[in-house]
């Protein structure tokens with residue numbers, strides 16, 4: 079079978095995220111072109127410099143913006159049922175309660191695996207249509223060894239990266255002994271799940287797991303080669319960020335309520351702060367201060383946190399618009415956080431960037447610059463999507 083190459087030319091703004099290009103934060107090329115073959119980027123530059131004969135298939139972007147596909151580094155998409163009743167109650171005053179996770183656990187445990195997989199595939203496809211070419215998801219609605227194995231298996235089958243979140247909440251049957259549940263998570267459950275995933279995550283929050291328990295989960299994961307992630311400082315100030323940084327976790331996610339010390343820790347370390355603004359929007363809480371983190375020098379990622387309780391949206395364009403409107407990011411900072419920031423949050427350098435050798439994950443916008451994603455919220459601007467070099471078509 080002949081390998082065919084594709085050249086996208088005349089991008090009004092080609093976002094490369096390639097720091098070696100200099101220029102703006104996004105490594106932008108005016109009237110840019112990108113060539114890819116066999117799923118990898120082969121050439122990037124100005125359209126006028128396009129090598130002769132490049133691209134068996136030529137796509138003329140006609141001045142539209144072309145950028146790397148979005149990298150959504152935080153979601154919870156292996157579940158059954160929904161929590162629309164809780165959401166409707168929240169519109170007249172009830173606040174978001176992590177206890178609601180347990181109702182999704184009950185529904186998930188009683189669902190056939192094929193139902194979980196079909197739901198996960200549907201949501202992965204939905205995300206792809208809004209430009210998400212790399213997506214992580216977590217287990218965490220099983221909370222028994224066989225149910226978490228099922229969750230991790232579906233997550234790794236359907237998504238690009240998978241995370242073991244046995245330490246999501248303490249299940250009902252361990253109400254009186256959360257330490258015994260942590261022993262199960264760090265012992266038998268981790269051993270059964272670790273081969274299926276790259277990351278281990280823990281919800282470190284009042285009502286979930288405390289500082290010592292979170293450290294135990296991260297250390298057990300690290301001992302079997304898993305990168306750490308922490309749900310940190312979502313509902314109030316607490317030890318989550320401290321634990322993440324001190325334990326060398328790859329990311330601290332949420333970061334809604336941070337002390338000055340937390341900001342300093344994130345600024346001086348390598349742990350990526352992952353902002354999840356759809357959560358704050360959907361649960362009507364205060365927003366994380368993304369500008370404060372960036373000004374301090376922290377590395378920031380942007381993700382959807384799509385889940386049935388606190389943030390039921392797969393839309394990275396929505397996350398970008400909210401980060402700009404409510405978290406103090408400039409449009410360019412939000413685009414960077416949604417692409418190369420997401421890649422950093424997954425410990426990857428082959429996505430979120432358009433440079434030679436990177437994956438050919440490319441989005442064409444129905445707009446001349448990426449700022450339009452924030453400027454025109456709620457409008458479907460993702461016009462065309464290539465994943466691994468394959469044209470997966472128009473978004474709608």
Ligand code: NIG
Nearest residue numbers: 179281309383385386387388
């Ligand atoms: O990130 N914080 C914990 N987990 C999810 C919520 C999951 C749920 O409510 O089902 C979150 O918001």
